[in-house]
Amino acid sequence: MSNIIKSRYVYVDGGEKKVIDSNERSEEFRLIDFLNRKRESVDHSETEGQHPPDLDGFTQGIAATIVDIAVEQEEIPQKTPEEILREAQEQATEEAERIIKEAEEAAAATSEKMYEEAKSRGYAEGLKKGMEEADEMKRDLQEAKIRQEEEFSEQLLLLEPQLADILTMLLEKMTGVLAKEYKQIVYHLIHNAMYHADNSKNFIIKISKEDYESVHSRIAELLTLVSPETVIEVVIDKELTKNQCMIETDTSIIDCSLDTQLNNLMRDIKLLSIQTE
CATH class of the missing domain: 3.30.2320.30 (ATP synthase, E subunit, C-terminal)
Structure with a gap:
């Protein structure tokens, strides 16, 4: 797999950078080179039916197959400016929707609270107004009662002398009749x-x-x-x-x-x- 990036645009990540220093692994490379030459010598001996001793005098048996595992470097996907702009727009849209949703919920809660307060205030005002009207009606009735009593007293004062005259006249008439009969x-x-x-x-x-x-x-x-x-x-x-x-x-x-x-x-x-x- 090729590590060459063919694109008109190159995305440079300004974050953490990875530096590859081949000098740090020079000893590792020399050891690998030595082991490869040693393996080639062992393979040559096997072809001749002999197993020459190693450096320590140990004679190799059947040579095992050495499998080289090549680790391929993972290709880092690159994003185009259009993709970056699209993702930013999506994030902005999601954030705007979240803000709008929170604002709507806050507005609904505030509206409900205002409604309850207005309802309570309206009930209190209605009760107060009803009590005031009842008190006013009670005062009117009391005043009407007092006026009627005063008018009755005035009429009675006017009638009492007349009643006295009528009563005395009747007594005179009645006693005169009784005296005769x-x-x-x-x-x-x-x-x-x-x-x-x-x-x-x-x-x-x-x-x-x-x-x-x-x-x-x-x-x-x-x-x-x-x-x-x-x-x-x-x-x-x-x-x-x-x-x-x-x-x-x-x-x-x-x-x-x-x-x-x-x-x-x-x-x-x-x-x-x-x-x-």
């Missing part, structure tokens, strides 16, 4: 007054002429309200009209007239309406 009403007023009176020993009941008979006829019932030693006297007072009555005790005078009771009731109703204002 129920002749014993004055007796019940006297009975109620004496039941709540003090422990007096003398009661003088002054009534009108129209009511005298109805009250005097039931004096025994009035005695059951006081102690046995108590004296009850029923007299006619010309200044009193029907359903009017005055009771004198040892310590006070009780006005239990129907008109007086109605006036007191109407006064209390009106005072109650004024106090609520």
Whole structure:
């Protein structure tokens, strides 16, 4: 095999260089030359049927066949500039693809992270907005409730005097009808007054002429309200009209007239309406 390189271009490797020095192997070559001459002498002796002794006096037997193994120098493949350029382009392409792939993976990871952060931020903002709207609605409802209560109170203040007037008018009408249809009403007023009176020993009941008979006829019932030693006297007072009555005790005078009771009731109703204002 020829070691001659036939090419228009020669590739020179600037790396490690191998130097062949034939002077270093001169002794090895002389030894090989000596052994070759000795072998030729042995071969000549064999042809004559004799085995001459060697330098040490040893007689050779059957000569062995010496096989020369020639080591051929491996031919180093050479690369053309086109191949070098192509390999560089391939490496650059692979590196670019690797960089692009890593960039895409990093971009995908960043995008996912941004999405999760935006999602969390959006949820928090939505929750905050919902809470603010709920609080605002709650405030509106509370304000509406307060306005309704204020309006109701104002209406009630306006209606209470009117209701008082209507109630007193109805009481006047109702008691007037009762007084006409129920002749014993004055007796019940006297009975109620004496039941709540003090422990007096003398009661003088002054009534009108129209009511005298109805009250005097039931004096025994009035005695059951006081102690046995108590004296009850029923007299006619010309200044009193029907359903009017005055009771004198040892310590006070009780006005239990129907008109007086109605006036007191109407006064209390009106005072109650004024106090609520």
